[in-house]
Amino acid sequence: MSDRTANSPLGGYLSAAVPGGWFATRDHKRIGLMFAAWTTGALLLGLMFGILPMVRSLGGMEDDAGGVLRALTYQRLILVFMFLAPAIPAVLGHFLLPLQLGARNLALPVFSLWSLRLYAAGLVLALASVLAGGVSFGWTMPTPLSLTGDGVFWLLAAGLACSGFSWFLVGVNIIVTVHHHRAPGLGFFRMPLLSWSLYLGAYLLVMSGLILAIIVLYLAGARGTGRGLFGPDADPLLWLNYFWFATRPVVFFALVPAAGVVFDVVAGIGRKAVTGYRMVVGSMIALLALSVVTWGVHLSGYGQAPHLTFVFSVLSLLGAVPVALIAYSLLATLHRGAIACSAPTTFTVAFVLHAGIAAVMGLFLASPALGAYLNTTMFATAQIDYVMWGGVLGAFLAGLHFWWPKMTGRPVNHPVGRFGAFLYLIGVNLAFFPQVIQGVGGAPVDVGALEPGPTGLTEIAALGWLFLVSGLIVAIGNLVGSLWVKEAAGDNPWGACTLEWTTASPPPVDNFAVRPAGGDPYGT
Amino acid sequence: MIGLAFMATWLPAAASRQAEGVDGPFQGLYVAAAFAVAFAAGLALAYVMLFRRRDESARGAPAGRPHPLYLGLWTLLAAGLAVYALVAGFPGFLDQTVPPYGAYPVGVTARNDGFDFTYPGGHVADTLHVAVGKPVQLTMTSEDVIHGLSVPAMRVHQAILPGRQATAWFEATLADTFDLRSNIHGGEGAALRTALVSHQPADFDEWLRRVSDIFTGRTLAEAGELLYNREGCKACHTTDGTRLVGPSFKDVYGFEFPTRDGKTVLVDDAYIKESILTPNVSVVAGYEPVMTPYEGKLGDKEIEAITAWLKTLSSKGGAAEEAEPEAEGDPAAGDGQEDK
Missing domain, CATH: 2.60.40.420 (Cupredoxins -  blue copper proteins)
Structure with a gap:
């Protein structure tokens, strides 16, 4: 089958005539690709808004503090709610889940289409709100500041609500697909870990997405009418409790699928079965369950009752054990593999480093006295940056490079991809480790870029952003450039065993010519 | 790990007694966490290089199970790290939560x-x-x-x-x-x-x-105004003639008012002192005797300052404030309730 796609057109689902073309398609693969384009757009926007405050710290735009505050607000809102949370489920989930399960499509194709449309609407509305002047009250939108602060909020609120409903649709779609569309013989404990992690994370996508959408709409209502749940008479901590209840799990339901991606990548590049498969599934369940009951660690130092702070500390620290089990399993899977020297390999190492740093930073923030000190400093900002730019983006890029041959039928240039990954690895650490140091020194959370004057650390961070951006340009340019390569990637360039590699690259519209039978996920 | 040697300088120089409850766990956790991350990432890097695919058709080792000893040790170390974070932070947490008696x-x-x-x-x-x-x-x-x-x-x-x-x-x-x-x-x-x-x-x-010392750098009247703002007078007495719980202070000094028990009083230094220290003895007609006595709370000098300030609010206060109060006030200004 592989030589059929040599010499464009790209073939498979990419060039077949399907109902709906691209924009009204219900094909999960096309929707996955379009999600990839949109989330990359969100990532670039976040990147742009992240660079602005850096420019100011280095001496440009001295007198535009308001502009910097708006940039910081939007950077976080767009990155957390439109990249961090949805990227892996929406892009890799849409594209790969049916293929990994041996299904023809996701169970609810209409949900697929509308989740994409809502996502796009959310991003466009958020952009419109920037053009309408934007708001500057910080990405946690605390009341009463968000009730009284200047700016057009309803556009942003509508955008975030669209985003939340889009998560909801993606989550429901994934859950239903896993329950009803597994190939014959593919029991739950024969699913690849990516499918498992998407399935588990989907429950929290559904929960957080709905809560986020609804509370943001309530907030906009309270801002408009001066009444309601989050109105001026409400306790100012009420909003923050709701907000963190919805947002705390985001970090986890983004990192768990990221780990799922990395497990499948490692099994693929190492041609080896995952060690401790059931242990990983159990650890993922434990981590996600803990994420629902630990929102209060973000509120230590906010006048929360001390015994609550302590309980939240204990619950958060429990997470160290599942994280350790997952890390053990990942390293044991790498051990004695036949590891291909490829771009996903470098991204995987970057993921281990960054997710490791983010995880131990979590210990600092959950430690009772230390957390109260660090929680309102840039240390907390840096942790989310490590999760986002380091962990989730690293795994996302590892996955994109790994599955790109399947998605497009074209091979990735690995030396160039590895160079991009290397720049990215250096960039993330140079850009975000200085924030850790500034945070320990007491620089304020979220708005640390408004601290007066450049320190030596700011220049290092600016250099880091330069590396990070160059790395992303090289990596994404390399992927897109591969579309013009004339040779075909082959159906299973990695020699991997999961079901998606048993069909053509790129897959035909119906995915499989013959419905495959499920077996052991990693071919043992 | 990055900056292990300089880590001590990241925290601002400690200047309080409870700093140690934060710095101790920070330094302990930092060393432990840096080793943990360096070990895990180092191992990943080492495996990727060590087990590089040398032959295109090579496959990895057959599926293994987690090694019970290593897995146990690894998990124990992680749990130990979490327990350390909790235990080391706990004294500082208690310290932050409970202020000492008599602070x-x-x-x-x-x-x-x-x-x-x-x-x-x-x-x-x-x-x-x-x-x-x-x-x-x-x-x-x-x-x-x-x-x-x-x-x-x-x-x-x-x-x-x-x-x-x-x-x-x-x-x-x-x-x-x-x-x-x-x-x-x-x-x-x-x-x-x-x-x-x-x-x-x-x-x-x-x-x-x-x-x-409110009198340094202030005239007597300015000190009086500060006392008016600070001692709670302004809750019941305005300075613009508006009536609140008590009469306004505009145009009272040097004026005469009827009292609740039918007498007439002239607002002079002595009456002001009496009205501050024992306010409910002689109350202007139309008002309830509800003011808190300031006996023991304000000294002679403070009362003098308030008096000096009240003079500045009155058309009969006079520029030469130590002059004798003019007798026989204007009867038209008698009820103390006039607006403006």
Whole structure:
């Protein structure tokens, strides 16, 4: 089958005539690709808004503090709610889940289409709100500041609500697909870990997405009418409790699928079965369950009752054990593999480093006295940056490079991809480790870029952003450039065993010519 | 790991007694966490290089199970790290939570344009002054949005919420000036950045005595006006002739008023003193005898200052304020309720 796609057109689902073309398609693969384009757009926007405050710290735009505050607000809102949370489920989930399960499509194709449309609407509305002047009250939108602060909020609120409903649709779609569309013989404990992690994370996508959408709409209502749940008479901590209840799990339901991606990548590049498969599934369940009951660690130092702070500390620290089990399993899977020297390999190492740093930073923030000190400093900002730019983006890029041959039928240039990954690895650490140091020194959370004057650390961070951006340009340019390569990637360039590699690259519209039978996920 | 050697300099120099409850766990966790991350990432890197695919058709080793000993050790180490984070932080947590008995109370009000620090004597300052070696307890509230009070050198971070009271406490160990600001974004234009000045105890007492003496650098009338604002008079008495619970202070000095028991009083120095110390003895007609007596709260000099200030509000106060009060006030101004 592989030589059929040599010499464009790209073939498979990419060039077949399907109902709906691209924009009204219900094909999960096309929707996955379009999600990839949109989330990359969100990532670039976040990147742009992240660079602005850096420019100011280095001496440009001295007198535009308001502009910097708006940039910081939007950077976080767009990155957390439109990249961090949805990227892996929406892009890799849409594209790969049916293929990994041996299904023809996701169970609810209409949900697929509308989740994409809502996502796009959310991003466009958020952009419109920037053009309408934007708001500057910080990405946690605390009341009463968000009730009284200047700016057009309803556009942003509508955008975030669209985003939340889009998560909801993606989550429901994934859950239903896993329950009803597994190939014959593919029991739950024969699913690849990516499918498992998407399935588990989907429950929290559904929960957080709905809560986020609804509370943001309530907030906009309270801002408009001066009444309601989050109105001026409400306790100012009420909003923050709701907000963190919805947002705390985001970090986890983004990192768990990221780990799922990395497990499948490692099994693929190492041609080896995952060690401790059931242990990983159990650890993922434990981590996600803990994420629902630990929102209060973000509120230590906010006048929360001390015994609550302590309980939240204990619950958060429990997470160290599942994280350790997952890390053990990942390293044991790498051990004695036949590891291909490829771009996903470098991204995987970057993921281990960054997710490791983010995880131990979590210990600092959950430690009772230390957390109260660090929680309102840039240390907390840096942790989310490590999760986002380091962990989730690293795994996302590892996955994109790994599955790109399947998605497009074209091979990735690995030396160039590895160079991009290397720049990215250096960039993330140079850009975000200085924030850790500034945070320990007491620089304020979220708005640390408004601290007066450049320190030596700011220049290092600016250099880091330069590396990070160059790395992303090289990596994404390399992927897109591969579309013009004339040779075909082959159906299973990695020699991997999961079901998606048993069909053509790129897959035909119906995915499989013959419905495959499920077996052991990693071919043992 | 990066900066292991310089890590000690990341924290601002410790200047409070409870800093150790934060710095101890920080340094311990940092060393342990740096080794953990370096070990895991190092192992990943080592495996990727060591088990590089040398032959295109090579496959990895057959599926294995987790090694019970290594897995157990690994998990125990991770659990140990978490237990350390909890246990090492616990003394500092208790310390932060429970202020010592008898700590020096300072009230804090946060607003978008700055902090107000109120001392027990009533003095209000926009910087926080404390004495070395004496625990200070801050009772804080915000007048607009959520702010915070953060003094990195003292390891104090506390959010200040509108409509709620937040408390924090610390005990400075060094006499110096430190950065004090809000660490919580309060919107565009929020300017909550000032200083914490810690003095030696004798210097602190001297500072408080100096700033609390309301007569330094003020005329008698200005001191009186300050007392009017600070002592709660303004809750019931206006200065523009508007009637509240009590009569306005506009045009009272030198005027005559009928009292509730049918007499007439002339508002002079003696009547003002009596009305402050024992206000419910001779009450102007039309008002209830409800004012709190200030006997023992205000001294002669303060009353003198208030009197001097009341004269400036009255058309009969006279520029030469020590002159004898004019007798026979204007009967038209008799009821004390006139507007304007």
